[in-house]
Amino acid sequence: MDLAPLSWDFINYFLLGTTVVSTVRLIIGPTLADRLVAVNLIAAQVLAILVIVAVKEKLSVYLDVALVYDIFGFIGVLAVVKYFGRKEEIR
Amino acid sequence: MILAILIQFFLFLGIIFAVLGNLGVLIFPDVYTRLQASSTCTTTSVFSFFIAGMLYSGFSPITGKILVITVFFIVSSPVSAHIVARFAWNREIVPWRKLTPPIREKQ
Amino acid sequence: MDALTKWKIVRILLTTIYLMFGWILFSGTFTLTSITLGLVFSSTVAFFTYSLFIEKGEAARRSLLPRVYLVGVYFLLLVFKMYVASFEVLLSVLRGRINPRVVHFRTRLKSDIARVLLANSITMTPGTVTLNLDDDHLIVHWLNAKTTHSRYAGNIIKGDFEEILKRIWI
Numbered sequence: 001m002d003l004a005p006l007s008w009d010f011i012n013y014f015l016l017g018t019t020v021v022s023t024v025r026l027i028i029g030p031t032l033a034d035r036l037v038a039v040n041l042i043a044a045q046v047l048a049i050l051v052i053v054a055v056k057e058k059l060s061v062y063l064d065v066a067l068v069y070d071i072f073g074f075i076g077v078l079a080v081v082k083y084f085g086r087k088e089e090i091r
Numbered sequence: 092m093i094l095a096i097l098i099q100f101f102l103f104l105g106i107i108f109a110v111l112g113n114l115g116v117l118i119f120p121d122v123y124t125r126l127q128a129s130s131t132c133t134t135t136s137v138f139s140f141f142i143a144g145m146l147y148s149g150f151s152p153i154t155g156k157i158l159v160i161t162v163f164f165i166v167s168s169p170v171s172a173h174i175v176a177r178f179a180w181n182r183e184i185v186p187w188r189k190l191t192p193p194i195r196e197k198q
Numbered sequence: 199m200d201a202l203t204k205w206k207i208v209r210i211l212l213t214t215i216y217l218m219f220g221w222i223l224f225s226g227t228f229t230l231t232s233i234t235l236g237l238v239f240s241s242t243v244a245f246f247t248y249s250l251f252i253e254k255g256e257a258a259r260r261s262l263l264p265r266v267y268l269v270g271v272y273f274l275l276l277v278f279k280m281y282v283a284s285f286e287v288l289l290s291v292l293r294g295r296i297n298p299r300v301v302h303f304r305t306r307l308k309s310d311i312a313r314v315l316l317a318n319s320i321t322m323t324p325g326t327v328t329l330n331l332d333d334d335h336l337i338v339h340w341l342n343a344k345t346t347h348s349r350y351a352g353n354i355i356k357g358d359f360e361e362i363l364k365r366i367w368i
Contacts, residue, residue, distance in 0.1 A: 006106070025116050036178065040175065044133050045137070063153065070163060073171075115291040127327060138280070169318040169322045176339065186300055
């Protein structure tokens with residue numbers, strides 16, 4: 001099946017571009033919470049890129065990588081929030 | 092043929108939501124409003140891409156694995172948005188409010 | 199054997215069943231070795247963590263075994279509302295006209311898992327993010343606020359979710 005105007009390659013490069021755009025908020029974000037929002041956004045888009053590569057190449061190995069990547073992105077946000085939240089309480 | 096049109100439709104939805112979610116994250120004034128844009132728009136865009144992938148690969152093991160990833164993503168995405176929001180709320184970041192028009196003083 | 203011991207055994211069995219469901223979902227195979235390994239590991243994990251998974255006081259039958267067919271209806275409603283909400287947020291991004299407020303209201307749901315699901319559904323739908331959940335008191339940040347009155351805002355935001363969740367889990 002051929003997808004005429006929007007092919008998987010195009011979607012892949014497009015998502016790479018939007019990921020770069022959301023890196024801007026990661027760099028200029030005034031507070032820590034802004035940076036966490038940007039990290040969340042980047043994690044979701046990289047997950048989409050992994051799934052699209054798996055669908056295009058018909059390799060299901062990428063899907064295992066995507067699942068573990070999703071879990072680790074979630075745990076990373078949780079760890080950052082836990083660490084800085086506790087620091088706030090001590091002060 | 093119909094399947095191809097459906098896949099194109101979902102990919103198009105995903106592209107629109109991805110662009111406007113990123114635009115919202117760039118132009119909104121404070122943490123909570125940025126979080127609104129990122130959580131709703133980007134979750135919907137990634138979800139649309141997953142649906143398109145499931146339609147494309149038909150009935151195969153890849154579809155089942157994408158289904159598992161979709162369920163996990165739908166559970167984990169609002170939870171992490173809520174974690175960030177609660178972090179900002181506990182840090183006592185004051186939400187941005189639209190300025191009300193000034194009250195005319197009687198003379 | 200008193201009632202508390204019986205309740206402990208039931209909790210361990212229920213935790214094992216939930217973990218086994220997760221094992222089958224993630225491994226995706228039905229061979230004898232896989233099933234045996236899954237049973238051994240999930241019963242071991244359940245023996246150590248049953249008190250975290252199901253609390254001592256949470257003994258209502260409906261809060262442990264949900265009605266399955268309503269879960270499907272709930273999921274479809276959630277996906278539909280997610281698309282509608284995203285279009286609303288998209289319009290307000292394009293117009294650049296927003297009116298964010300913080301709203302407080304209460305929920306009538308009793309069990310913990312139903313409250314958590316309500317908070318997650320609110321985070322996913324019409325331009326709202328749950329900031330805090332204390333017992334039955336929700337603090338919600340609302341893009342494009344129409345009202346700040348507690349009860350009306352609660353009725354608009356919770357919508358049909360609370361009715362269906364009440365029928366699934368009490």
